[in-house]
Amino acid sequence: MTTSDVPAKVAGSQVAGEVVAPAVPPSASNEEEAPRDVKPKNNRAWWLVLPVVVSVAFTAVIPLMTVVNFSVQDVFTPTDRIFVGLDWFRSVTRDPEVRAAFLRTLMFSAQVLIIEIPLGVLLAVCMPRRGAWVSVALVVVALPLLIPWNVVGTIWQIFARGDIGLGGWVVNNVLGINFNYTLDSTDAWITVLAMDVWHWTPLVALLAYAGLRSIPEPYFQAAQIDGASAWATFRHVQLPRLRGVLTIAILLRFMDSFMIYTEPFVVTGGGPGNATSFLSILLSKIAVGQFDLGPAGAFSLLYFLIVQIACYVFFTVLTRSGR
Amino acid sequence: MADITLEGVGHSYDGGRTHALNPMTWTWSDGRAYALLGPSGCGKTTLLNIISGLITPSQGRVLLGGRDVTGLPPVARNIAQVFQFPVLYEEMSVYDNLAFPLRNRKYPKAEVDERVRKVARLLGLEEHLRRRSRRLDPGRQQIVSLGRGLVRSEVAAVLLDEPLTVIGPALKWTLRSKLKEIHRDTGHTLIYVTHDQTEALTFADEVVVLKDGAIVQSGEPAELFLSPAHEFVGHFIGSPGMNVLDAAVERGIVRVGSALVGRAVGDDGALPDGPVRLGVRPEFVRISPFPRSPGLRAGVTGVDRMGSYHLVHARAAGGDLVAKTDPGEHGTAEHLHFERAYLFRDQIRCGTLAALEGSGA
Amino acid sequence: MALRLDGVRVRQRGEVWLDDINLELTSGMTTLIGPLAAGKTTLMRVIAGLHTPTDGRVVVNGEDVTSVPVRKRSVAFVYQRFINYPSLTVYENIASPLRLAAGFPRKDVDGRVRDVAELMGIADLLERRPAELSGGQQQRTAIARALARPVDVLLLDEPLANLDYKLREQLRADLKAMFQDSRGTVVYSTSDPAEALMFAAPTVVLGEGRVQHVGDVARMYDRPPSLAVAATLSDPPLNLLPGVVNEGRLECLGVPLSTPGTHFFGDDMVLGIRPHQVTIERTRPGQIEFPAEIRLAEVTGSTTFLHLLLAGRRHLVAQLPGTQLFTPGEPAVAYVDPAHILIFSGTGELVADTATEVDLHG
Incomplete structure (x- = not known):
């Protein structure tokens, strides 16, 4: 919620950075000058923000307050409740099941980032910079992004099956590896991870591609003349200028993967055992399955806090190191 | 180090329908400082990129010391290039930026250090070596880019594409003469692209004037100034450019309207009758109270006081002229005397103007 | 309006x-x-x-x-x-x-x-x-x-x-x-x-x-x-030289600028000389002479910018008319009319009356 304005700030600083960048006159001549020092002339514009404030209040603040409300009470019936203070928070943080799910989710997010960010950048670097193939490449890469979450889950649920799914069949019969995600917890984990990589690497790739395209041609020409290898060009020309978009990509991918729910729910339902039961799946089990609103409320708030803090840390570290 | 020869080199960006650069044969001699001067869109950057290898010409061959390098990438050519805007490896320090071209070519560490420090000293970057390059002001960033071009001593040529665009006027003067001194000391071949004639003329041993993808004239700065071979050179070099009047040659006499201006002296024998254009630089227009040939009757219409000189505007029968004079030496004179004037036909110079016989020189 | x-x-x-x-x-x-x-x-x-x-x-x-x-x-x-x-x-x-x-x-x-x-x-x-x-x-x-x-x-x-x-x-x-x-x-x-x-x-x-x-x-x-x-307002840039006040006399790199009768007070000055007002031949009596070494000549055809080194350390640019050829390293003399020297105080204000004063005596 409040995290959503963080990427916007990153984008802003990126734009400011580009002003100094070499602009090739013919194409640059039509751009608006960046009005970096415009100040509001009067305060009437604040009224325009009002609808947003109201809608955010209804969609975010009020539900959040409800959750806070639940998290500090023990609710028996809608009219019968006791104030319990921080008891639920204490019990949730001590719950071994929650702790295990937390570590599992953290591990999942870490793996997602480690795989998707480099892979996305690699894809972007390999995509053509100009010509007729640009649009083809963009459509092909973007395809997985256009599919709804639950459909992605369904696709992979079938695809990874050893009997009727192409992927599962190939692994079992061609590669000769015994693979069954419904029975083996490692297989289940790999399936969910592969699904996430397939679904979301394109997002990273597209962001990185946009970032790469904004690098002016003379930078590549200078690198050629300086005798830089392809790796050195990537390391010293492309990567430094991807910092902005990669910050956004990392934030988005962390938040999304840390809160992943639909896909594993559809594919594995959190199983086998607890192998793929991430925080979100556990939370919905407690809240909807067992209707333990108190612990679920405390759990939600902690969950929310963790995401906030992690995003803040990522953002600070990534932007600091750029200075 | 070696000569760079272009053999019938031309380039078209649209498969031959129009030429950004018309096919030309040209040699850049080893160790000279050249300026490539022309208005924007005349093909000077294209020409530069062909030499460095960033562009493969659509026709012709590029020879580096007799070796055909037409298809070779920039790395294989040993040419350095500096761009119009600072191009830096922003996350690196100034030192690392300067060392980058050397490290890529696997120079020994001690030599890298020595050269980086030498270039830094030449360009006044010594105190900034440890700073991160993106934190410098744009002018200094450009000096770092310049340093990267100069750090390799064995390069065949250093190409500079309007390198002083982002630099403030005062620093421009310092850097330009510094570049000239560096050239004298290192003996690199330098090719300097610019649209600024002061930059081109003060910098180069030889100025090559480019217009619409073709070389119009080349020569020493003084030569281009004193005897333009093309109307465009007269206009483009010199500030303000050459005055041009429509005139006609009749039996060896040049007329502007009904006025007899002077005697036509053809560059190759007598000049046939017909229309010509009379060109005279503002520096060679003298204002005098009495007629003096070659010259023209005119009235002063205004004066721009430019500090170190004055621009006197005058109206004559054939059109308006400008005279560049020392401050305070003009009156309300009625005559213009041309110390040096040229005649052009179809833009090409065909003769000069001399005094009419019997009216003194 | x-x-x-x-x-x-x-x-x-x-x-x-x-x-x-x-x-x-x-x-x-x-x-x-x-x-x-x-x-x-x-x-x-x-x-x-x-x-x-x-x-x-x-x-x-x-x-x-x-x-x-x-x-x-x-x-x-x-x-x-x-x-x-x-x-x-x-x-x-x-x-x-x-x-x-x-x-x-x-x-x-x-x-x-x-x-x-x-x-x-x-x-x-x-x-x-x-x-x-x-x-x-x-x-x-x-x-x-x-x-x-x-x-x-x-x-x-x-x-x-x-x-x-x-x-x-x-x-x-x-x-x-x-x-x-x-x-x-x-x-x-x-x-x-x-x-x-x-x-x-x-x-x-x-x-x-x-x-x-x-x-x-x-x-x-x-x-x-x-x-x-x-x-x-100067392009080419103004030449700046140090002016030292020594017992009421103004000196620049050891060359006295003021004639007897002109008194300067206070701190050291900054002298500004426009390039086009420097010549390398004596054109008028009363010009000040600076021994110099030729560093570099930039020729544009209409103008020659001559870069000189004064007293082995100070840079001075002379803007000369036409094309003139020089050999770097050779000695030369820069002549400047004292009336054309802009004298600024250490804080950068024109020392207004001295210019005319110097002019009168020069």
Whole structure:
């Protein structure tokens, strides 16, 4: 919620950075000058923000307050409740099941980032910079992004099956590896991870591609003349200028993967055992399955806090190191 | 180090329908400082990129010391290039930026250090070596880019594409003469692209004037100034450019309207009758109270006081002229005397103007 | 039409961009000259109403307009980068401010567009789009758009800085002619002394966010009140040499400048010598001689810039007429008329009377 304005700030600083960048006159001549020092002339514009404030209040603040409300009470019936203070928070943080799910989710997010960010950048670097193939490449890469979450889950649920799914069949019969995600917890984990990589690497790739395209041609020409290898060009020309978009990509991918729910729910339902039961799946089990609103409320708030803090840390570290 | 020869080199960006650069044969001699001067869109950057290898010409061959390098990438050519805007490896320090071209070519560490420090000293970057390059002001960033071009001593040529665009006027003067001194000391071949004639003329041993993808004239700065071979050179070099009047040659006499201006002296024998254009630089227009040939009757219409000189505007029968004079030496004179004037036909110079016989020189 | 700035100050992110600006701009043209980062653009933006000053007031015809938004002011602005609507033709680009202006009669739009296009020399390009134009033509279009609607204040922020040298020369002559009889206020900012001198308009010299001087540009050039003004108005740059006061006598690198009878007081001085006032042959009696070593000669054909080294450490540039050839490393003598030496105090003000004093004796 409040995290959503963080990427916007990153984008802003990126734009400011580009002003100094070499602009090739013919194409640059039509751009608006960046009005970096415009100040509001009067305060009437604040009224325009009002609808947003109201809608955010209804969609975010009020539900959040409800959750806070639940998290500090023990609710028996809608009219019968006791104030319990921080008891639920204490019990949730001590719950071994929650702790295990937390570590599992953290591990999942870490793996997602480690795989998707480099892979996305690699894809972007390999995509053509100009010509007729640009649009083809963009459509092909973007395809997985256009599919709804639950459909992605369904696709992979079938695809990874050893009997009727192409992927599962190939692994079992061609590669000769015994693979069954419904029975083996490692297989289940790999399936969910592969699904996430397939679904979301394109997002990273597209962001990185946009970032790469904004690098002016003379930078590549200078690198050629300086005798830089392809790796050195990537390391010293492309990567430094991807910092902005990669910050956004990392934030988005962390938040999304840390809160992943639909896909594993559809594919594995959190199983086998607890192998793929991430925080979100556990939370919905407690809240909807067992209707333990108190612990679920405390759990939600902690969950929310963790995401906030992690995003803040990522953002600070990534932007600091750029200075 | 070696000569760079272009053999019938031309380039078209649209498969031959129009030429950004018309096919030309040209040699850049080893160790000279050249300026490539022309208005924007005349093909000077294209020409530069062909030499460095960033562009493969659509026709012709590029020879580096007799070796055909037409298809070779920039790395294989040993040419350095500096761009119009600072191009830096922003996350690196100034030192690392300067060392980058050397490290890529696997120079020994001690030599890298020595050269980086030498270039830094030449360009006044010594105190900034440890700073991160993106934190410098744009002018200094450009000096770092310049340093990267100069750090390799064995390069065949250093190409500079309007390198002083982002630099403030005062620093421009310092850097330009510094570049000239560096050239004298290192003996690199330098090719300097610019649209600024002061930059081109003060910098180069030889100025090559480019217009619409073709070389119009080349020569020493003084030569281009004193005897333009093309109307465009007269206009483009010199500030303000050459005055041009429509005139006609009749039996060896040049007329502007009904006025007899002077005697036509053809560059190759007598000049046939017909229309010509009379060109005279503002520096060679003298204002005098009495007629003096070659010259023209005119009235002063205004004066721009430019500090170190004055621009006197005058109206004559054939059109308006400008005279560049020392401050305070003009009156309300009625005559213009041309110390040096040229005649052009179809833009090409065909003769000069001399005094009419019997009216003194 | 009178525009006044009262104690305008702009502070941004802890830095002072403009400090204590008091200016009175009347109808007609005013040139605003200053080096890079002097605050020219910020000052123009304050005048336009694009930027609200931290302190101070902007007063138009006696009315405080400091917080009136730019939309409600009669202002046009031309930027250094050519800004046009890329999807509109030149005609539509010029017509757009007229169509948006309340009270501009519809039927007059066409005539006005064609008039302005004629004036800017782009009448035959009206059907083209900006991308199909050269830089000079694009900037002409941008200026034409600013001129189309009659405004009280027209601001041009280094409009020629991004153009080729030759185009700049042409356009500045055109602009001078155009603004000569303008009824509104035209403010033209530049960092090129030649432009300011050419326009010969009342000139404001800005430096480090402050007004350094206001006045007639040619007079300012001849007798700069301060080092900052002299430096801003000199291209090629002013030669600066140290002046040492020794028992009432002024010396420069061991060469005495003042004749007996002239007394200097106080601290050391800074001497400014314009390159075109240095010769290497004696042209008049009474010239001061500086022994020098030739470093470098830059020849343009019409001019030779000779770089000299004085006393083995001070750089001096002489601007000599015509083509003259020199050998680096050889000795030479630089001659300067004492009347042409600008003497500034250590804090940069012109030591006004000494110049004439020296002149009398020289």
